[in-house]
Structure formats: C-alpha cells, structure tokens
Amino acid sequence: MGITLGLVIDWFPTQGSEQAKKIDTFWDVLIICSVPVFVLVTTVVLFAARNFRMRPGEEHLDGPPIHGNTRLEVVWTAIPAIMLVALCTYAYLVLHDIEKAPAAGNERQITAMGQQFTWTFDYVENGKKFSSAQLYVPQNESVKFNVKTKDVLHDFWVPAWRMKIDAVPGITTNYRVTPIKLGSYPVVCAELCGLGHAFMRQTAHVLPKAQFNAWVKKMTTPVKAAVPAGGGAAPAIDAKALFTQGETQTGATACGACHKLADAGTAGGVGPDLDQVLKGKDAAFIHESIVNPDAEIAKGFNKGIMPANFGKLLSQPEIDALVKYLEEVAGK
Ligand code: HEC
Numbered sequence: 001m002g003i004t005l006g007l008v009i010d011w012f013p014t015q016g017s018e019q020a021k022k023i024d025t026f027w028d029v030l031i032i033c034s035v036p037v038f039v040l041v042t043t044v045v046l047f048a049a050r051n052f053r054m055r056p057g058e059e060h061l062d063g064p065p066i067h068g069n070t071r072l073e074v075v076w077t078a079i080p081a082i083m084l085v086a087l088c089t090y091a092y093l094v095l096h097d098i099e100k101a102p103a104a105g106n107e108r109q110i111t112a113m114g115q116q117f118t119w120t121f122d123y124v125e126n127g128k129k130f131s132s133a134q135l136y137v138p139q140n141e142s143v144k145f146n147v148k149t150k151d152v153l154h155d156f157w158v159p160a161w162r163m164k165i166d167a168v169p170g171i172t173t174n175y176r177v178t179p180i181k182l183g184s185y186p187v188v189c190a191e192l193c194g195l196g197h198a199f200m201r202q203t204a205h206v207l208p209k210a211q212f213n214a215w216v217k218k219m220t221t222p223v224k225a226a227v228p229a230g231g232g233a234a235p236a237i238d239a240k241a242l243f244t245q246g247e248t249q250t251g252a253t254a255c256g257a258c259h260k261l262a263d264a265g266t267a268g269g270v271g272p273d274l275d276q277v278l279k280g281k282d283a284a285f286i287h288e289s290i291v292n293p294d295a296e297i298a299k300g301f302n303k304g305i306m307p308a309n310f311g312k313l314l315s316q317p318e319i320d321a322l323v324k325y326l327e328e329v330a331g332k
C-alpha cells in the first residue's frame with residue numbers, strides 16, 4: 001500500500017524534458033525499494049518498543065543474555081548492502097545518461113547569468129550575440145546551459161526540466177537539457193541569495209523550431225538603428241529594444257526583466273510596474289531613478305535590488321533615450 005501511495009502521489013511538475021523522464025523513473029524505483037525497508041524497520045521498532053518495554057518493577061532486572069544470530073546478521077547486512085550498490089550503480093548510469101552530449105554535434109549553448117535578482121540569458125545564434133531577460137528554447141533540441149553569476153551564489157532551476165545547478169562566483173557550471181514539451185515554465189533561483197531571492201523568477205518558453213528562429217531573428221535585429229545614409233546625425237537609439245533586451249557589450253541587464261511596461265510588452269515583477277508608478281512623473285524623476293536608484297525607494301520595494309550601475313553601463317544618449325521613452329509611454 002505504501003508503494004502504491006508513493007507512486008500515485010504526483011510529486012513533480014510536468015515532465016518537460018528528456019532528462020525529466022529518466023529522473024522520474026529513477027525516483028519511482030527508489031520509492032519501490034525504500035518504502036518496504038521503511039515499513040519493515042518502523043514496524044519492528046514499534047513492535048519491540050511495545051512488547052519489550054520495561055514494566056514497573058523491572059527497573060533492576062537485566063534482560064536475558066543474548067549471543068546474537070549470525071545467520072540473521074549476515075542476511076540483514078547483505079541485503080541492504082546489495083540494494084545500495086545496485087541503486088548507486090543505477091543512479092550513476094542515469095546521471096551519465098542525462099549528462100551525455102547529443103550524438104549530432106552543434107549543440108546550442110546558452111549562458112544563464114545570475115545577478116541579484118534576475119537571470120539574463122546570453123545567446124550566440126548564427127554568429128550573433130544577444131541577451132534576453134526571458135529564456136527561449138526550441139523543442140526537442142539539446143541545450144547546454146553554462147551557468148555563471150556576477151555576484152553571489154545563485155542556482156539555476158527550471159523545475160519542469162528537473163535539472164538544477166549552482167551558479168558559483170568565479171567558475172562556470174553547466175548542464176544539458178532537451179526540452180520536449182511546448183509551453184512556458186517557471187525559472188527559479190534555488191539558492192538564497194539576498195532580499196530579492198523570492199522574486200528571482202522568470203519564464204522559460206519552449207517553442208517550435210520555426211517560432212524560435214523567428215524570435216532569434218527579432219532579437220538579432222540591431223538595437224541601434226543604422227546610421228542614416230550619407231552620415232548625418234548620430235544614429236537614433238531604439239529605447240524600447242534597450243528596455244527589453246539590455247545591452248550585451250556592457251552587461252546592462254534588461255529593464256524588462258524586472259519591470260512591467262505595457263508598451264514594451266514586458267512583465268517583470270521584481271521592480272514596480274512602471275505604467276503605474278511613473279504616471280505623472282517627469283523626466284528628471286525618471287532620470288534619477290535610473291542612475292541613482294537608491295536615492296528614492298518606490299513604496300513596497302527594497303533598496304539595493306535595482307542595479308545601481310546603469311549610469312556607468314549605459315551611455316549618456318542611451319539614458320536620455322530611455323528617459324524620453326519612459327516619459328512618453330508611462331509618464332505624464
Ligand atoms: C534587477 C531588477 C531591476 C532592473 C534590471 C531594473 N530595475 Fe528599476 N527598479 C527595480 C526595483 C526593485 C525598484 C524599486 C526600488 C527603487 O526604487 O530603487 C526599481 C525602481 C525603478 C524606478 C523608480 C520607480 C519609482 O516609483 O520610484 C524606475 C523609473 C526604474 N526602476 C526604471 C528602470 C529602468 C529604466 C531600468 C533599465 C535601465 C531598470 N529600472 C532596471 C528593479 C530593477
């Protein structure tokens with residue numbers, strides 16, 4: 001009955017990846033092997049505690065002398081030992097299998113960069129680099145995630161894919177995933193990393209290949225508009241793209257990773273909803289909020305979560321363009 005219960009309980013979210021199937025099967029085998037052991041041991045302990053307990057008046061009695069039972073001891077040592085070795089071997093094989101590189105080379109690599117309190121995903125597609133605040137991957141293709149952090153320990157986890165690994169300062173860790181189910185799944189930070197840890201959540205979108213390619217095309221269209229023919233004025237800056245994509249070269253995180261803004265179509269929930277808080281605010285306020293975020297803290301939010309270095313990471317024209325854009329779409 002314990003085994004049935006263990007197998008019937010739906011412990012995990014959807015099996016979103018090739019790896020998830022193997023890990024869940026392994027889990028089921030563990031349940032089948034460990035429930036009987038647990039039930040047997042608990043029953044014997046409870047039985048012994050009830051039937052052989054000390055009764056009043058027996059305080060000074062010593063139990064009968066026992067020499068043990070060699071055969072019984074050999075059996076109860078050997079069976080668990082065999083089970084342990086077998087399960088360890090199986091675990092090793094599963095691990096080996098889910099970490100295996102795909103046979104056909106050319107595997108996609110995505111860098112998951114952790115930072116208090118957001119993930120940024122850096123891609124190289126068709127030789128072009130770009131980053132995104134949301135994770136997009138094509139269905140049925142193996143992805144190797146290189147996991148890094150700009151500050152403290154984080155842990156990159158998409159529960160539907162089961163795989164999970166720490167982002168450790170100074171080194172790059174990695175794992176592979178082959179997403180098999182289309183849809184959107186939560187990306188979670190699974191290592192307490194500071195005040196905003198609970199908000200360090202994004203979304204992984206698994207798309208059909210064609211849709212993924214279309215998304216890549218959109219993301220690789222340059223943020224800065226081309227220099228007008230014949231030289232002329234400095235190229236215009238696409239502030240909306242800057243808002244949704246950030247800037248790879250300097251590592252400026254996408255504002256949209258943390259902020260909701262209807263015009264840009266972003267849904268970040270780490271920082272305030274800009275459509276609401278910027279209503280009636282002027283350019284000076286917006287400018288100050290970007291370059292000096294801790295000067296005035298939005299109600300209900302904490303200091304030190306919005307990166308304080310945008311003033312350095314973004315150029316003056318980029319900041320001006322962002323301020324103007326935000327004032328137009330959310331301010332006034
Ligand atoms: C890592 C998450 C994060 C990123 C990235 C981020 N912000 Fe913020 N932002 C916050 C948080 C949290 C607050 C509220 C605390 C505060 O006021 O400093 C905030 C506050 C603000 C405010 C002030 C709102 C108010 O009412 O005081 C503005 C404006 C703003 N952010 C704009 C931006 C812009 C523009 C970018 C991109 C250049 C950006 N943010 C990037 C998290 C972020």
Ligand SMILES: [Cu+2]
Pocket residue numbers: 114117153154155189190191192193194197200
């Ligand atoms: Cu974290």
